[in-house]
Amino acid sequence: MLASILKMIENGATHIAVATDHVIESFRNDMWPGYKTGAGIEPDLLSQFPLLEEALRSLGVVVWPMVEFEADDALAAGALKAAEDPVVTRVVICTPDKDLGQCVRGTRVVQLDRRKGLIRDEAGVVAKFGVLPESIPDFLALVGDPADGYPGLKGWGAKSTASVLSHYGKLEAIPNDLRTWTVHVANSGTLIRTFEEQRDLAFLFRDLATLRTDIPLFDSIEELRWRGPTAEFPALAARLDYSLRSSK
Known part of the structure; x- marks a missing residue:
């Protein structure tokens, strides 16, 4: 995850935020009993999220931890808010999830599939799904x-x-x-x-399926500007490297 963030910065990203799900369940579980839950998710995977958030913050990245809403809602709300700022040239939503396709606007708000290296603008959404x-x-x-x-x-x-x-x-x-x-x-x-x-x-x-965009996440786009890693990052990076070496 950190490598992906750094790669985006190398490729020109100037403002970054990452949304996370603190819990899997949300208000949607009250709307539909069959909506997804945390059942079946490996505990080892869930246990990594606090470390991920710690690592992101030490890297100097803004984190939006979601509890009532879902991470996808935060991405939708953040993308809309950022796109309203005239100083922003383009907003990139870094997930291939199909529900985020509803947030794409022309070539100004696009989706990025990092694994495939594919950017999907409005024409790309139409080509994939057949609808706007x-x-x-x-x-x-x-x-x-x-x-x-x-x-x-x-x-x-x-x-x-x-x-x-x-x-x-x-x-x-x-x-x-x-x-x-x-x-x-x-x-x-x-x-x-x-x-x-x-x-x-x-x-x-x-x-x-409709993502909520009325979540207050930030007041100014400058709050999302990446200004480099914090003073805590070197120690955390060394700790992660040790953990990785120990697991091999």
């Missing part, structure tokens, strides 16, 4: 997101969902009467019946 960034929550509501624990609506696959949403944009714009549809989709009769029967569920899933 603002329709990503609607897309996920219909197709589901197994990683987050909600199934979507039966029969609504990625291709059919993209065809419908690329035409109508949002759930509420999808006509209830098939006779008024102006887009051709295979099995459209089955899709619209399912949508009519589970309309409330679709809107609930969209609410789950």
